[in-house]
Amino acid sequence: MSRPDSEASSSSYMAAPFLYDEAPDFAARSTHGDISLKALRGRWVLLFSHPADFTPVCTSELIAFARSAHRFEALNCQLLALSVDGLYSHLAWLNSIKVNFDIDIPFPLIEDPSMSVARAFGMLPRHSHSSGTVRGTFLIDPEGVIQSINWYPISTGRSVQEQLRQLEAIKLSYEVPFYTPAEWQSGDDTIVPPPRTIEGARARLGDTQAPDWYYKTCSNPLSPSAGRQQ
Numbered sequence: 001m002s003r004p005d006s007e008a009s010s011s012s013y014m015a016a017p018f019l020y021d022e023a024p025d026f027a028a029r030s031t032h033g034d035i036s037l038k039a040l041r042g043r044w045v046l047l048f049s050h051p052a053d054f055t056p057v058c059t060s061e062l063i064a065f066a067r068s069a070h071r072f073e074a075l076n077c078q079l080l081a082l083s084v085d086g087l088y089s090h091l092a093w094l095n096s097i098k099v100n101f102d103i104d105i106p107f108p109l110i111e112d113p114s115m116s117v118a119r120a121f122g123m124l125p126r127h128s129h130s131s132g133t134v135r136g137t138f139l140i141d142p143e144g145v146i147q148s149i150n151w152y153p154i155s156t157g158r159s160v161q162e163q164l165r166q167l168e169a170i171k172l173s174y175e176v177p178f179y180t181p182a183e184w185q186s187g188d189d190t191i192v193p194p195p196r197t198i199e200g201a202r203a204r205l206g207d208t209q210a211p212d213w214y215y216k217t218c219s220n221p222l223s224p225s226a227g228r229q230q
Helices: 056-067 068-073 089-101 116-120 162-175 197-204
Strands: 006-010 026-028 044-050 075-081 109-111 135-138 144-149 190-192 216-218
Touching: 006 116, 044 162, 056 068, 056 075, 056 162, 068 075, 068 162, 089 109, 089 197, 109 197, 135 162, 144 162
Parallel strands: 044 075, 075 109
Antiparallel strands: 006 026, 044 135, 135 144, 190 216
């Protein structure tokens, strides 16, 4: 019996995963050879899907991710692209991108013609036979837990800069118990979590970095020069 193109775990037809769920494991063929999600434990993973090969918005996204791939690599994050088209279509698409845009795609593009991986991640309605609405992004932490989910319509390309910003912000909070405020960028001040006792709340009063007991900022705790203020 021939080997299936891709095999998802038994969760393929369960409800779509939510934040902080374990990401469904899968094994599949890709443009970089056979790949499984479990084999990437210990690294961050950004899994992003495309409606189809040889489409303009998807092409622009692959190029944008390729140009910033070194930045994801520096953050210990593996990029994984997914499309329901087959492997040979993927290879032809990547060759077309090289010929027309002079850029190599340095990360794997996974095939999913059975749509089993897409269904496991809720990228398609359970009984759908169309891939027309697939454009999802999942950020998975080194323990295999989903930390961010983004959905985009077929007409709208993703912002790679926003994906990097999310990765840096979530990675910071994963490593140290600090939050990031609205519009946060790498190097900006962070937020100290609010106290959980009345004594802690009162201790905040008069703190020059705390306008009120529940809101206190501090420099980035992962910066070598930052003081770890509490």
